[in-house]
Amino acid sequence: EAQVTQNPRYLITVTGKKLTVTCSQNMNHEYMSWYRQDPGLGLRQIYYSMNVEVTDKGDVPEGYKVSRKEKRNFPLILESPSPNQTSLYFCASSLGQVADTQYFGPGTRLTVL
C-alpha cells in the first residue's frame, strides 16, 4: 500500500530534550516536506527536500533541522525543543517539486512541557 508513515504518532517531552520524528514514504517520491499545524494558522511549511541531500527552508524553519540521506526517509529533528513547538506535525511527499498531489502522513502530535 502506497503510504507515508510517521513515528511517533504522539510524543510528550520536556524543554531541551532532543527528539527526532521519523518520516518514510514507499512511493519513490523525490519531493518531501514537513508542516506544522496550529489552530487558526493552517498548515505552515517547515522544511522541504527536492531530492537526496537537497533540503531548503520553508516558512517556519527556526528550531528545526532535517536531513535527506535516503530518498524514502526525511526525519525532522528538534535539537532543543521549546513549548512553542507544541503542535501537530505532518510529513508529506509528492512525485516531484511541482506535482499536483501531495500525500500526507498521519501526523505527530507533539507536546513540549
Next chain:
Amino acid sequence: GQSLEQPSEVTAVEGAIVQINCTYQTSGFYGLSWYQQHDGGAPTFLSYNALDGLEETGRFSSFLSRSDSYGYLLLQELQMKDSASYFCAVRDSNSGYALNFGKGTSLLVTP
C-alpha cells in the same frame, strides 16, 4: 509575499450545494490545490487547477480564474461525512514551488 483568504466557517444542509471561495495574492502563481482534512486526520488531496476553468471530480468541482486570483471548491449533494476542514493551497514558483496553505474553512453539514 503571498496570502490566501478563505472563509473560516460554512454551514450547509445535507443534500445541498456549497461553494468555498479562495482568493490569493502571490507573485509566482503556479497552481491552486484543495485539500480536505477531517478532525485530527491527515489532509487528503481533492483537486488541482493550473489553468482557468472548472475541474470536476465526482461530487467535487474546483474552479480557477487566474486573472481574478480567485478559485472555489464546489461540493454537491452534501453528505454528513463531508463535514471537515477544507484548505486551498497555492504553489509559488518564487519560493521553490512550495505549497502554501490557507487557514482553512470548517464545513459543517447538518441534517
